[in-house]
Amino acid sequence: MIVEAGQLALTFVFALSLLLAVVPLLGSFTANQRLLLLAKPLAFGQFAFALVAMAALVYAFCNNDFTVINVAQNSSSTLPWYYQVTASFGSHEGSMLLWVLMLAFWTALVAQFSKALPLLLQGRILGILGLISAGFVAFSLFMSNPFLRSLPFFPVEGRDLNPLLQDFGMIMHPPMLYMGYVGFAVAFAFAIAALMSGRFDSVWARWVRPWALAAWLFLTLGIMLGSWWAYNELGWGGWWFWDPVENASFMPWLVGTALIHSLAVTEKRGTFKSWTVLLALAAFALSLVGAFLVRSGVLVSVHSFATDPGRGLYLLVFLLLVVGGSLLLYGRRMNSVRSQARYQLFSREMLLWGNNIFLLTACLIVFLGTLFPLFHKELGLGSISIGEPFFNQMFYYLSIPFALLLGLGPWVRWKQQQVMPLMRPLSLVAIAALAIALGVLSSMQSVQANLALLGMLLGAWVGISALAEVVLRLRQFGSIGKGITKLNASHYGMTLAHIGFAVLVIGVAMTKTYTTERDVRMLEGDTATVAGYEFTLTDVYDLNGANYGGQAAELDVRQNGQFVTHLHAEKRFYRIQRTVMTESAVHARLSRDLYVSLAEELPGGAWALRIQVKPFVRWIWLGGLLMALGALLALADKRYRRKTTTTDATVAGVADA
Amino acid sequence: MRKVLFYVPLVAFLALTLFLLSGLFSDPRERESASLNKALPDFALADLMQPKKIWTPEKLKGETYLLNVWGTWCPTCNAELGYLAELRKQGVKIVGLYYELPRDPTFDAPFNLAVLQQDVQQKLTQQGDPYQFNMLDIKRSLSLDLGVSGAPETFIIDANGIVRAHHIGDINPVVWRSKLAPLYQQWRTP
Incomplete structure (x- = not known):
């Protein structure tokens, strides 16, 4: 009975998502304020019913209802209750429902916190989210229904949850990861809405930033938890495997990282616009590609769900419509957008541009490494596989210039920066980094010219430089004590995340070099x-x-x-x-x-x-945690919650349409 | 020019979709050993126990046999030794290809043949010895040429030195009866 209620709720979610996809968008083209106003209640309704559906599924798992195929295949009566709960999203069907729930949750959040947005933009964003949601709900409902029963013949005992998934890390890993994946849908919707209206200014960037940050925060946590889980559960002490599915989560992360940096440029300087929009589209597109890779069986991986070409085909068509459609819109609209801001060669703009180049190169490497076997095979050249050495070597070469630039970046001003004033503080930082790296290494191990030394140097460079930069900024407020409360939360967030990166680099280099195994x-x-x-x-x-x-x-x-x-x-x-x-x-x-x-x-x-x-x-996971904390701090920044321009913009927005 | 530039992402994405589409309808797990139905790649490997003796594909011709890739470091290989030894008693010729793990110059002791021979001897005495002889693939070159992805793996090589089957994973009574025995019979009597 409860299960049927869940099925019914999911059907309602589908109906509501369709309405959400049609009504506000229609309203935005006909300048009908009442239709636009419907977006919000529809978004809330969608979330409420998605919650009911998920609750019904959890109920079925906790009550060992083995007449439900999904329960019979992924749970058992001997499974502890907390794993019964997590088993509800351990399978393909259940995880799809979780995905739907997360998307509905983000949509409801946007509806709740978009009061400052012009009504028109708000309606468009929610409408686009509804469109994406409709695609996923339909997939869940028609292609992989988690509520299917096997009546009248049902097993008396379930097949149990895959033991690999019976771990605390696994309880948290998928929800976090999905929050991240799906969260980029919000930035995506903002980008599409902006493409539709042709308005990309600093205000737009300021609206998107917290959403992109929040998605990035969850994705970071999700990936970190996944790595921690693998370390504990797979039994040989590895923490990253360059497995296709890991890569599928790493690609949106890399692009997402580029996005949150590029958004800073667009917000502060009103430039990099077409670039930022492309990144916002790409981050979600890569999330979708990831979902396709995991669920279609195109690549072999420990994470893959059971193969079913029908599902794969659905996802591919969906991918084609969503990503292809958005890129087409991008091609048509973007060429009319121009950035006017000017900047010198040595400026923060250029350094952030460098950051983006490196992150995207990294993403391209992961992409090619992951999909090259597929390309190779489909071109009829036979099966090959690309393993760890390729990725490790590539990332080794990439991370050196990346870390060097990262230490420099925050010191450099927008527009232009004179070289000389930076020489003194930065050489002090470099000397301190050298001293600390050598000191730590000589106290623990011997100092050798190896990866550990390099990692220590780069880590210390990035970490100390980030700290020293904050101190410098605080001093600019008069005294450090006065500055502490005046400096933006997002500045602290950035510093913390950069330190997190430093910690991560040190962790990777030390572990790789000095692990002893017998x-x-x-x-x-x-x-x-x-x-x-x-x-x-x-x-x-x-x-x-x-x-x-x-x-x-x-x-x-x-x-x-x-x-x-x-x-x-x-x-x-x-x-x-x-x-x-x-x-x-x-x-x-x-x-x-x-x-x-x-x-x-x-x-x-x-x-x-x-x-x-x-x-x-x-230190590897500590680094990830610090990055996530940094994002959290940045989210707390006051300027994302200013509500001054609300009324004018709302009126203007509707009048525009 | 500038106009065209903004369509580049779309074109790249469409190209990707084509690959994904064709990937959808081919089985990624089907990984035909590239060496199947071809002659053994050329090699000259020393005998593990009598290093002066060098084995080449020529010397191995004349009889159908199993080429079993293994190492004492590999638990599954050790587990299958007992059953393979039984097969040997039933008259199946099994040749061992000893897969030596790469060594880390910083941490591992340098390669020592005497120690390895002792290890192998001990393991074979304990678990049973299925092998006519063992070839030492110290550089893993033959394993690489054969497309070995891990140990244990077993190839069926016919009397003319042609690779006829490739099995990944251990050989147990079930696998032997259902998969390998028929192939072995088929290629033993050409």
């Missing part, structure tokens, strides 16, 4: 020494979990005879799915992780264990 054979009581840590296997025993069995190993870790920690590693066997999962034991500190995974039993009661000591690996 595969050992151990009997109970044996001790293995890795990187100065003595790991003693104290006990191995059988496990008996709710939906799994297996073995667990207990280890004591000592360093120089001093007890450090106790570790508990598991090798689980999930009974229903009949799969083996490694639950690694991780002891995390800021300076290093101890990482032990239990491999297999060897003859004679011995066990194979993989022991790793990974210096600074935490």
